[in-house]
Amino acid sequence: MKQPSTSLTASGNALALAIANPGALGTIDAYISAVNRLPVLSAERETELGRQLRDQEDLGAARELILSHLRLVVSVARQYLGYGLPHADLIQEGNVGLMKAVKRFDPERGVRLVSFAVHWIKAEIHEYIIRNWRLVKVATTKAQRKLFFNLRSMRPDGQTLDPEQVDHIARELNVRHEDVSEMEVRMSGRDMSLENQDDDDDGYAPIAYLSDEGRQEPTRVLERVARDRLQSSGLTGALDALDARSRRIVEARWLQDDGGATLHELAQEFGVSAERIRQIEAAALKKMRGNLAS
Template identity: 30%
Template sequence: MKQLRILKSITNRGDQSLGRYLTDISRLPMLSPDEEVDLARKIHEGGKKAEQAKNKLILGNLRFVVSVAKQYQHYGIPLEDLIDEGNIGLVKAAERYDDTRGFKFISYAVWWVRQAICSAIMDQGRMVRLPMNQAGTLAKLNQEISKFEQEHQRQPSAEELAEISGMDEEKVRKAMEADNHQLSIDAPVTDDSETRVSDMMSSDNEFAPDQQSEHESMAKDLEDVLRDTLTNKEINILKDYYGLGRKEEGLEEIGSKYDLTRERVRQIREKSLNKIRHNIHARCLKKYLG
């Protein structure tokens, strides 16, 4: 029971200062890989020793959570809150780790820690909303864009859009910057990343046993980004085109399914990729891309 109380006091910091917390966890003993395997087996065996083993496994890796949390310091959430979220992921990892799969606990836990932190960042991002006047402007422009694309099979220029909507051209340009529709599939996921959007969307990779957890975690975060960023039609078109959880299809096949032209499918695909590219939630995916 004493060990459990220690665990709660450290992983749930409350008003405890970050400096004090870091000092406390620096005094905790590190675990060897063999010790982690032994603890994992005790956890799976259950019984009275299982909870103690889980607590010891968690306590031995709290410093690791801090190192991961520091990678996300510039996403608008205080470091201490990122650490709290990462600790939640660490607890889940300790409960699910299977040493028989042949990889170290730390290799498995990193994806649970990152996933918990990214989920917190995404949740905060969902609370950020455009001002009502800007949101209304974008909604109106998007309606006009859709009408224009259906008629002309291309996207309108800012000048054309200003004429159609009756808005000032400069106002249109500024609004379009917030909802930029021009993105190549070869554009980077983020401004300072060399990884392309197409690399992120590809489903052709095979994963080694110690990468399976990374794959599962990234897949969940990608699904969250898609749901938070795109319409159902856009999600389905991307999944069809890139074979995400289904058979990969070409533009014409997808067009036939949704009664759209090949060009219109291509436009929706590019527009959807652009939304992902400029959505702050996609930053979380960057950690999986090296």
């Protein structure tokens, strides 16, 4: 079996670990320089290695195919530097795509690995950019992904699109006008920290004015639901458990809009002392608390 070239083997020893981490050689420039020194495979050698990998699962053949195409990943990753993500991270994700392409490469199809791999490399880089460009994912549907990776170059000078330009982009990319406008808004925004990022404790961070203390916090919502339930069906059930006199006393004392009756007024109504009314009231409230708790 034909052995890999001496140049490829020597360089590969240093680059084998760097495939997963382009910064392992010290700097990204050192990595790119080392990648560009690797020889390009001939079509015959590429076919031979592809057959060895397919038929014999030869990891050495896979390694040689990968190393010889690392320059392709660097070239593709450079096209996505405008998204503000580290070049080394883009290359790292592209290398993952290259490995997937090599694993699926069929030399009998008559297509060079470079043409086959570029689609896998771009797919991995696209996925990485969408995951990391914003804290909130900006593109999930096929139309949104298409717009995300094309709108920047199609928007003149980064200016806001007018209706005519929106119509042109929608026709070119075969998407809805609404999708174009929505993606423009998404890409024009930026992440904002809820907490104060400055050392100044007096800073007014969004967390101070975006929180809704009264309605949306989960524990408060549950408390409000429980309170509403007690005030409606729970209270009705607790009153139904009382005898007629006890219920009359509780309703007269606590459920009147005009402030409720006094102990003496109820004592005259029932012909007992005010102290007796107080005792009946206390016993009724205790019974109601027990019913509500259960």
